[in-house]
Amino acid sequence: MKKGYIVIDQTLCKGCGLCIEVCPKGLITTAGELNLKGYYPAEFTGERGEHPDGCTGCALCAVVCPEIALEVYRE
Secondary structure (H helix, E strand, O other): OOOEEEEEOOOOOOOOOHHHHHOOOOOEEEOOOOOOOOOOOEEEOOOOOOOOOOOOOOOHHHHHOOOOOEEEEEO
8 A cells, every 4th residue: 555644834724624524544633733824724643654554645635625735745
């Protein structure tokens, strides 16, 4: 199975939570700190290549993001 990871631009993220809802592995959560615009942005909790059940790079999170704040990478 392919492994992937995502990078979230926390300055663009408005914390809508769509990426959190759609992630099949549950690897995206809400950050504990506000960004510069006053939102709690999303953050990726599955470190790059951390474990075999991690991110597959399916890109569902990037597809649903209205702010285009996510970049998906596959290894």
